[in-house]
Amino acid sequence: MQYQKLHHLQEIITQKELDVAYLSDPMTIKYLTGFGSDPVERVLALLVFPDHDPFLFGPALEVEAIKGTGWPFPVYGYLDHEAPFEMIAAEVKKRVANPKMWGAELGFLTVTRLRALKERFTNAHFNFDLTPTIEQMRLIKSADEIDKLNEAGKWADFAFKVGFEAVHVGQSEQAVAAELEYALKKHGIMQMSFETLIQAGPHAAEPHGATSDRMIQDNQLVLFDLGTIYDGYISDASRTIAVGNLNERQKDIYKVCLEAQLTAQAAAKPGMTAAELDRVARDVIEKAGYGEYFIHRLGHGMGMSEHEFPSIMEGNNMLLEPGMCFSIEPGIYIPGFAGVRIEDCVHITKDGCLPFTHTTKELQSFN
Amino acid sequence: MQYQKLHHLQEIITQKELDVAYLSDPMTIKYLTGFGSDPVERVLALLVFPDHDPFLFGPALEVEAIKGTGWPFPVYGYLDHEAPFEMIAAEVKKRVANPKMWGAELGFLTVTRLRALKERFTNAHFNFDLTPTIEQMRLIKSADEIDKLNEAGKWADFAFKVGFEAVHVGQSEQAVAAELEYALKKHGIMQMSFETLIQAGPHAAEPHGATSDRMIQDNQLVLFDLGTIYDGYISDASRTIAVGNLNERQKDIYKVCLEAQLTAQAAAKPGMTAAELDRVARDVIEKAGYGEYFIHRLGHGMGMSEHEFPSIMEGNNMLLEPGMCFSIEPGIYIPGFAGVRIEDCVHITKDGCLPFTHTTKELQSFN
Numbered sequence: 001m002q003y004q005k006l007h008h009l010q011e012i013i014t015q016k017e018l019d020v021a022y023l024s025d026p027m028t029i030k031y032l033t034g035f036g037s038d039p040v041e042r043v044l045a046l047l048v049f050p051d052h053d054p055f056l057f058g059p060a061l062e063v064e065a066i067k068g069t070g071w072p073f074p075v076y077g078y079l080d081h082e083a084p085f086e087m088i089a090a091e092v093k094k095r096v097a098n099p100k101m102w103g104a105e106l107g108f109l110t111v112t113r114l115r116a117l118k119e120r121f122t123n124a125h126f127n128f129d130l131t132p133t134i135e136q137m138r139l140i141k142s143a144d145e146i147d148k149l150n151e152a153g154k155w156a157d158f159a160f161k162v163g164f165e166a167v168h169v170g171q172s173e174q175a176v177a178a179e180l181e182y183a184l185k186k187h188g189i190m191q192m193s194f195e196t197l198i199q200a201g202p203h204a205a206e207p208h209g210a211t212s213d214r215m216i217q218d219n220q221l222v223l224f225d226l227g228t229i230y231d232g233y234i235s236d237a238s239r240t241i242a243v244g245n246l247n248e249r250q251k252d253i254y255k256v257c258l259e260a261q262l263t264a265q266a267a268a269k270p271g272m273t274a275a276e277l278d279r280v281a282r283d284v285i286e287k288a289g290y291g292e293y294f295i296h297r298l299g300h301g302m303g304m305s306e307h308e309f310p311s312i313m314e315g316n317n318m319l320l321e322p323g324m325c326f327s328i329e330p331g332i333y334i335p336g337f338a339g340v341r342i343e344d345c346v347h348i349t350k351d352g353c354l355p356f357t358h359t360t361k362e363l364q365s366f367n
Numbered sequence: 368m369q370y371q372k373l374h375h376l377q378e379i380i381t382q383k384e385l386d387v388a389y390l391s392d393p394m395t396i397k398y399l400t401g402f403g404s405d406p407v408e409r410v411l412a413l414l415v416f417p418d419h420d421p422f423l424f425g426p427a428l429e430v431e432a433i434k435g436t437g438w439p440f441p442v443y444g445y446l447d448h449e450a451p452f453e454m455i456a457a458e459v460k461k462r463v464a465n466p467k468m469w470g471a472e473l474g475f476l477t478v479t480r481l482r483a484l485k486e487r488f489t490n491a492h493f494n495f496d497l498t499p500t501i502e503q504m505r506l507i508k509s510a511d512e513i514d515k516l517n518e519a520g521k522w523a524d525f526a527f528k529v530g531f532e533a534v535h536v537g538q539s540e541q542a543v544a545a546e547l548e549y550a551l552k553k554h555g556i557m558q559m560s561f562e563t564l565i566q567a568g569p570h571a572a573e574p575h576g577a578t579s580d581r582m583i584q585d586n587q588l589v590l591f592d593l594g595t596i597y598d599g600y601i602s603d604a605s606r607t608i609a610v611g612n613l614n615e616r617q618k619d620i621y622k623v624c625l626e627a628q629l630t631a632q633a634a635a636k637p638g639m640t641a642a643e644l645d646r647v648a649r650d651v652i653e654k655a656g657y658g659e660y661f662i663h664r665l666g667h668g669m670g671m672s673e674h675e676f677p678s679i680m681e682g683n684n685m686l687l688e689p690g691m692c693f694s695i696e697p698g699i700y701i702p703g704f705a706g707v708r709i710e711d712c713v714h715i716t717k718d719g720c721l722p723f724t725h726t727t728k729e730l731q732s733f734n
Contacts, residue, residue, distance in 0.1 A: 041674050061575050106478040114478050178552030185545030188580050208428050213555050307408050315448055
């Protein structure tokens, strides 16, 4: 059922006795309406009411695209020389003469724009923060969202395949990234969900490094971290492969990281806490003596972005529930030596979890 | 001289009698400090004082990278489980016990974060908006910024060359985009400044279309709009080329659009207004009878992004000055028929303007 999420939000604001809700994060608007667009400095907003149809307001150039999505409710456009908040206020007042209780995404709305609204509704209160409401809604993915995440995952698997084949001694990290992104674009996958990360040898131990012009050398571990966007939903996965022959220490950190990843992925299920799951992977790495080299949380929530809930980390006692989606990505980073990270994103099911990516996690060697 | 811009901001806040300035737009931080990073949901801030050294505050993972830029002032990092605004407040209070007058970028700062600051400085006023201050500073580019914009422009020219060679009948728009981005990445240019736009035939008349899987056909005009990022500075340019043989109407809209572009670029100089420059191009197109098909402003400011000042449009009486950078991009879009846009970005000099891109604007034909 289309607009089910929007309907659910309408129920929430009715229950909270709000007069109007002002949503303006483009990702929220995509989530609730299916219309995805980044208006940058222009105004794009979704207004939702307890007893009236919602409306969209945005740049005039976007109006046809909004209608093209099948949006059945009003949409109003403004030209660059027009005053968007005047126009929004007028439309709101047609529906609710004197709205007092507003909801808004206070974690997204800027001070300037809040003031623009307040000037036009001087008796109104803007204290109801919809940011946690929307985060909570987005936490549990619906079946159609899982479908899109699976599709995005397939393209990440494809990218690994192309990327691994492009790896050889003397090739730069950047050239490998170029190859796999090129192959994706040839298939119509035009956007990565973040900058593709390919790091060879000791470079992979730099937690905030970027894909560089360094050449891949023989007998190195090469770390891949990449993702694609499919219809507004992302994939995000990491694999580490071998070039040439590895020494015992390289093999050992791979083996330990893999065991941590597989153990955590096998353990993830409803009813455990995010912190407990982090602990499962961390125990494996600590027992093998590499605890000090696993310097980040086990995972992050994901869906439309890689910055969602739940965060899989110490201290987070959120219970895992079916439909939650997150990464399981232990890593071991030994400065000056090598880095390994192995990552699948998964969704929690009734009794476990299923990954969105399926590229083998057994150590693969290339020459 | 390094940190000249930061020093200038310090002078401004001294003059405005502010006790402290809180800057948090990552682009502002890159502009003032040279450190570029998008912290997404994490906190990254630059605090500037009239009588103390500034400091940077950000995620712990970023601290080494900040130091690596040569940043000579304090930098403080926080871990994910720490409370960033507590830590920022403590550092501020070490310098100014009771800061009353704050400056902040109110066009960027969210309501949630303003409230986090207010809670810790209950007597403070946050009414001084630094957004226009920073916009005004960024309006006039320095010599080192012009150098970077020229370098970014060179890579846009390179991309046109590769892209034009990839055009042939039966090739998709997306495949052409894939080819040119691939070639850039092979040269280490990993990021485009916006999604590459390639639109063939009638598709180019859709003002908000995207590069699609449509096939390029014979006897079409094909519109390219693209840009690269070089050390935080962008390029942005458009060219329209011919595939096969054009009919008289296709040739005519190209000729008129080119005349409008060349006339405006030759006219741009200090002392005229942005609106006057828009009018120069619009007059050419209106006199040729295509006025109704030129449906956007002549240009936008650019530098670190394509959303800067000055806006070259009707109603903007800002006087052009040396160092201002903007696009000159007339377009003619006839629905169902074809679209033409020709664009260089330029910087105003003492007595005229100079473009950042140099690909010929004469009509090029490919088969």
